[in-house]
Amino acid sequence: SQTIHQWPATLVQPVGSPLSLECTVEGTSNPNLYWYRQAAGRGLQLLFYSVGIGQISSEVPQNLSASRPQDRQFILSSKKLLLSDSGFYLCAWSQGQDNSPLHFGNGTRLTVT
């Protein structure tokens, strides 16, 4: 069966510091991978998605970047965090076919102070 791992679970970082969140998927090959952010009391916002190694699409302009160095590894980064980057970050995967559901990792709660 497929599993998705995301870490760390919680993170407190000062403004201006760098960020690296990692996500790995097991039990499947060539998955679509996604990064979402959920601000308090708001819906999930799609940040990035990837359909293959090195292929990254950004949905909204922002202070973040994503990379996919391996088939089942997806990394979310920032060089300098802003207060507005605080939120609940969720990695997800889906099969390559359209209409396949997304399966989410347990999320990282990021607080920028």
Next chain:
Amino acid sequence: GQNIDQPTEMTATEGAIVQINCTYQTSGFNGLFWYQQHAGEAPTFLSYNVLDGLEEKGRFSSFLSRSKGYSYLLLKELQMKDSASYLCAVGRGGYNKLIFGAGTRLAVHP
């Protein structure tokens, strides 16, 4: 653009039935998904509709009308553990990109 609307909060009684509505406006519609999210946890997949009609999965059912841009999630025989947020999401274009509504927070009372 895309717009997904669902009520912010609902309350219901244990053992009852509740219907959570979702209306949407989007280009490139590619299916409608419902997710359950307990506080502080990740969303979990509940149901998917791409054709008009009702899909039933145990205590949960989901309905879609594409012409009306409307869906609902029906929860029967409510249990306390059903207290959670329910997220409506629309598939847009390709690559399974989902656009989420803000969610409906359901509180089930004894």
